[in-house]
Amino acid sequence: MTDSLEGTKPQYDVVVIGSGLGGLTAANMLAKDGYSVLLLEHHHKLGGLATWFKRKGGHIFDVSLHGFPYGMVKTCRKYWTREMADCITQIKGIRFDNPQFSLTTTYDTNDFKRTMQDYFKVPADTVDSFVTTIKNMNFYDEHTMTTREMFDKFFPGRDDVVRFLLEPIAYANGSTLDDEAITYGIVFSNFLSRGVYIFRGGTDKIIGMMEAELKKNGVDIRTGARVEKIVVEGGKVAGVVANGKTIKARAVISNANVKATVQRLVGEEHFSKEFAEETRKVRLNNSSCQVYIGIRKGETIDYVGDLLFTSVADKLDAQMLRSRNITSRTYSFYYPDIRPGSDRYAIVASTNANYEDWAYLPEDEYRASKQDLIESTLDALERYVPGIRNKADYVEAATPKTFERYTLHPNGTSFGTKFEGLRVSMGLNEQVPGLFHTGSVGIIMSGWLGAANYGVIVANNADKYLRP
Amino acid sequence: MTKEEIKTVILDIIAEIAPDEDLSDIKSDVPFRDQLELDSMDFLDIVMELRKRYGIEVPEDDYQQLATLDSSVAYLEPRMKDL
């Protein structure tokens, strides 16, 4: 085995731990500012949850490319390259099918308003004032209302409307009715501004472009490099230990989960008692299950929409969204045009999931549950893609355990932490000078857009600290 | 810097952040976000650029001071007069 840390310098200005979109973007910003940056990723690929995998038979699956807001165009252009921004295209068929309603929308402001008025019969001024409220939310605002309270205010007694509003966001960032309204509002209004977008060329293409850009900007990138420890000396960050090797750094930006950063990588003893306690109280967000369905070469599927939110549950219930007794599934349909030049189709079914439901099963039961997840998903999909079992020639499932293994995130969390995690993330540098965290945290800083933008914000804070 | 120069600085920053926007007839007393497609990240970019280019720190509590071109100039003038 080759030593993935061979030839690293003894010291860098900044070490970035983890290559999720937060870590990648922070590394790029700091390298562009002229700092020497070392990026360490334990997996053999860059991207973190923004990932893809190939399987025999020419299959390729995207894990988290279901849709992101238009803001990603600006983020790519401002912090990466114009070329990347130009690959982003809208997906227009966002479908809902559940016992309460069945409709298709583009999920942009105009279509949203139209759907709310014509389909759900909500008065125009109510819709307008809801949209205005949501659009004026900022992440630095005060936040006292829960999403439930906000919905009760605008749409009392309308659990169908609430379902239409919440279900996509619950999938996009794990937020529930009991979370702060801002965690819902910011992400929802990001989507609402212009609808839902994806990256043409697939996750492999964007991550490949990012890697090339990082190299061009001088970032030293090492995969297969697991950071075991962030070194603190004299109360300040002094470097990291990765694969047993000590590397010095003036600042460290961790893209590992924020709790793991404090508790596993730095150690609670380096923080005040109150801060350690506050960190312990941070709730992790939920994890996910996915079923990847590869369509046999030569087979096609008719266009049934791009993103399909389905449920057989009578009403929306956030607990139910994660239950192993799955009633709600989101399907992403990948037609050949996602990867120009390809003639292949794939379907990815996703559900939110609880780590506890999967983590402690005996091996045989775990396998059986995974198989059951696959079978029940194919059965449910039959309704939308008749003959799916004959069209598919490859199927595989991922559970919270899978996400934990590949990202090292505690409980395989898909979207970092609940809202309170953001305060901890932002407070690290005050506790241990030179220590920063970026990536999915606090719900609002999650998803491709949130994680990448948070990378920019944290790089800016690190620059503040590093500048003489 | 003079008021006029500060105005130019701000408009330059915005032009870079939002290259597709037409800034020629921007109304100086109307919030940027009511006339331009600026989201909260674009807005933060303004704050971050002010620090990078001129070393000016705008604390979170003061963000609303940057809502319009006029209020931005009024807020920044005492902070940028010696630059």
Ligand SMILES: Cc1cc2nc3c(=O)[nH]c(=O)nc-3n(C[C@H](O)[C@H](O)[C@H](O)COP(=O)(O)OP(=O)(O)OC[C@H]3O[C@@H](n4cnc5c(N)ncnc54)[C@H](O)[C@@H]3O)c2cc1C
């Ligand atoms: C199933 C699923 C579907 C999703 N769908 C969407 C979607 O459609 N649209 C959207 O916008 N978002 C989606 N998301 C969310 C989005 O993918 C994430 O929020 C975002 O990619 C997270 O980026 P991040 O910066 O937090 O880092 P992560 O992607 O979480 O990456 C962290 C990286 O750090 C590395 N790491 C951790 N510890 C160490 C260590 N000690 N040493 C070295 N490396 C380490 C990990 O290996 C990993 O590569 C989805 C997520 C999931 C799970």
